[in-house]
Amino acid sequence: MVYSCIVSFRKSRRKQHSGLMVKRSAPGRGLGLYTEVPIKRGAFVIEYTGHLISTSVADTLKTKYLFEIDEKVTVSGSHRGNIARYINHSCEPNCEAEIDGTRIMIYAKKNIRAGEELFCDYGDEYFNEFIKPHGCKCPKCIEVFGRRGGKPARSRGSLLVNKKKR
Numbered sequence: 001m002v003y004s005c006i007v008s009f010r011k012s013r014r015k016q017h018s019g020l021m022v023k024r025s026a027p028g029r030g031l032g033l034y035t036e037v038p039i040k041r042g043a044f045v046i047e048y049t050g051h052l053i054s055t056s057v058a059d060t061l062k063t064k065y066l067f068e069i070d071e072k073v074t075v076s077g078s079h080r081g082n083i084a085r086y087i088n089h090s091c092e093p094n095c096e097a098e099i100d101g102t103r104i105m106i107y108a109k110k111n112i113r114a115g116e117e118l119f120c121d122y123g124d125e126y127f128n129e130f131i132k133p134h135g136c137k138c139p140k141c142i143e144v145f146g147r148r149g150g151k152p153a154r155s156r157g158s159l160l161v162n163k164k165k166r
């Protein structure tokens, strides 16, 4: 299938986990997605929803709310209903994305306590291009490098395939 432009908007097929809310995150991270209730390891958390657009079109856009599925298809996640777009990056994430066709499902990677912020690993390409130059402000890097954040070397792969702006 060729996605030369925005083709459709898809609502989530699954009900998101209860108790999710958007709040200001730590300094330097902007807004973040938090849970007000505990989430069990392996539980479905939320779907990253939006229009399907071609990755070549996505590459020309300025928004940071893009999730690249592959070199052909990207999900444009800027719409208000997609609170998954506020999930910030961590080098020690508590969530992970799984691609199911052209759907992006976020699952808990470990048990998450009430009040915790949700994080995914954005992947090496995004990290090296957009996070590393300003210092990673994830909890792990703040713990290791202090509030200016860290610029750790990254060479391992990631479950996340998005490499763009998220």
Ligand SMILES: C[S@@+](CC[C@H](N)C(=O)[O-])C[C@H]1O[C@@H](n2cnc3c(N)ncnc32)[C@H](O)[C@@H]1O
Residues within 6 Å of the ligand: 028, 029, 030, 031, 032, 064, 065, 085, 086, 087, 088, 089, 090, 130, 131, 135, 136, 137, 138, 165, 166
């Ligand atoms: C998809 S947005 C996540 C939501 C964003 N915090 C917001 O308020 O819209 C990705 C952007 O959030 C910021 N961000 C996410 N994780 C970060 C981290 N670990 N360290 C520094 N900035 C981060 C960066 O500006 C990144 O380009």
Ligand SMILES: [Zn+2]
Residues within 6 Å of the ligand: 090, 091, 092, 136, 137, 138, 139, 140, 141, 150
């Ligand atoms: Zn980090």
